[in-house]
Amino acid sequence: MNVPIRRLTFFCMVLFGALLLNANYLQGLQAEDLREHRHNQRQTARQFDAARGAIIVGNEQIAYSEPTEDEDAAYAYQRHYDNSEEYAHITGFYSLYNATGIEGEQNSMLNGSDSRLAVSNFMDTLTGEESQGASVELTLNPEAQETAFDALRSTGKNGAAVALDPNTGAVLASASVPSYDANPLADHDPSKVEETYQELEEAEDKPLLNRAFNQRYPPGSTFKVVTAAAALEDGETPDSTQPAPETYQLPAGGTMPNHGGINGPCNGGDPDPLRHSIEISCNTSMAHWAVDLGEEKMAAQAEAFGFDSGEFDIPLTVSESSYPRGLNGSQLAQTGIGQFDVSATPLQMAMIAGGIANGGDVMRPYLVEKVESSDFTQLESANPEVFSEAVSSSTADGLTEMMVQVTEGDEASGTQGAIPGMQVAGKTGTAETGQGSTHNWFISFAPANDPQVAVAVVLENGNSSGGELAAPVAKPIMEAVIEQ
Structure with missing residues (x-):
């Protein structure tokens, strides 16, 4: 055999050996991962022939599988979503192509493949019963969820x-607006699913985006409670003052005027107490506070509330909120009022309100209350835990006192968030976007003396004030929870 033939033979043997190794690797070591992968269309198609578990809110199924009525249907079960637009960003959808939201994050439970369902599946095999996935019960309050969605949509x-x-x-x-209907995405016709998804993905207003967890906004004046928290943690009191001129000459150049209906200096020309600055949402005094405290203390306080903690799961992925670093004096002043490069998700701002309401401890958010097999065996249950110790209890008390004045003080900026017969702690926000428009915020908790609910609301390009546009959305949400 001549040299070229020997070389060709050797090369072919190497290729054949590599093929055998790859086949064994895929079929042996990676088989289960590939089989269970959410983008494996064969796996997805197979599961349309099985009874997938339900997603439950308030003892009602909002996502469930029903047997198809048409004998000629491609698959045995059809996934349905009730009140889908209201819940779509939470449930997500289960389609021939992929799974999103809770459908994706709890897929192994819902489809019955999780190892914790092995005994239940084995018993079903012995008895001849059809195996079913586990049900996932969410923490959502149905009245509060409906109220939040309707109130947001009513603003336009x-x-x-x-x-x-x-x-x-x-x-x-x-709740996130605009939303979408998940039902067409669970259709058995691949072409219809693809067409619907492409329309949603290409829509200018991004209906697939979960704005509550995955959109970051400048928080504007709602961030002033973080600045105030940093001041109190540094040994100041609600009566401590800062200059509050009509226009602040920023340390590194430029000026900052007061906004929010404030004409002239915030306190008639005198230094403004911290409590009053929060009540009327004074820009210039809060900018002074940020500069006096310095970047390290401001950043540390923001991080204590959850900023710059990276993404985290609840189990849906929540985007990171951030406080900028390497600031000059003017940029630092702007962060004191929630501007420059400060960015936060609505969930993060609700966590800030919740941490103050909870005596300074921010609890880790979670969406799943429990998971049960079809025979009602509890497989998972919620275990509340502290996310961060943001401030001391005395600081939380001071912040609560100041935030109550935002809704009921003589110069209150958030009166439309007040609830008759109880004290509401709140903070308004009007955030500049850099594009000539403003986002409007309101964060709150109630009752102030025995908090049961903490809320954050943001409306994009509202071009109003947080007190005028966002507070009226937060109020009925709080009432829906408290009146249960």
Whole structure:
């Protein structure tokens, strides 16, 4: 055999050996991962022939599988979503192509493949019963969720609202507008699914985006409670003052005027007490506070509330909120009023309100209350835990006192967030976008003396004030929880 033939033979043997190794690797070591992968269309198609578990809110199924009525249907079960637009950003959808939201994050439970369902599946095999996936019960309060969604839509603006139980971290409501109907995405016709998804993905107003968890906004004046927290933690009191001129000459150049209906200096020319600056939402005094405290203390306080903590799961992925670093004096002043490069998700701002309501401890948010197999065996249950110790209890008390004045003080900026017969702690926000428009915010908790709910609302390009546009959305959400 001549040299070229030997070389060719050797090369072919190497290729054949590599093929055998790859086949064994895929079929042996990677088989289960590939089989269970959410983008494996064969796996997805197979599961349309099985009874997928339900997603439950308030003892009602909002996502469930029903047997198809047509004998000629491609698959045995059809996935349905009730009140889909209201819940779509939470449930997500289960399609021939992929799974999103809770459908994706809890897929192994819902489809019955999780190892914790092995005994149940084995018993079903012995008895001849059809195996079913586990049900996933969410923490959402149905009245609060409906109220949040309807109130947001009534404004005619894009935006989001989040409500938390400040004592546990349970997500009581999470609404994002605009939304979408998940039902067409669970259709058995691949062409219809693809067409619907492409339309949603290419839509200018981004209906697939979960604004509550994954859109970051400048928080504007709602961030002033973080600045105030940093001041109190540094040994100041609600009566401590800062200059509050009509226009602040920024340390590194430029000026900052007062906004929010404030004409002239915030306190008639005198230094403004911290409590009064929060009540009327004074820009110039809060900018002075940020500069006096310095970048390190401001950043540390923001991080204590959850900023710059990276993404985290609840189990849906929540985008990171951030406080900038390497600031000059003018930039630092702007961060004191929630501008420059400060960015926050609505969930993060609800966590700030919730942390103050909970005596300074921010609880880790969570969406899943429990998971049960078809025979009602409990497989998972919520275990509330502290996310961060943001401030001392005395600082939380001071912040609560100041935030109550935002809704009921003589010069209150958030009166439309007040609830008759109880004290509401709140903070308004009007955030400059850099594009000639403003986002409008309101964060709050109630009752102030025994908090049951903490809320954050943001409306995009509202071009109003947080007190005028966002507070009226937060108020009925709080009422929906408290009146249960």
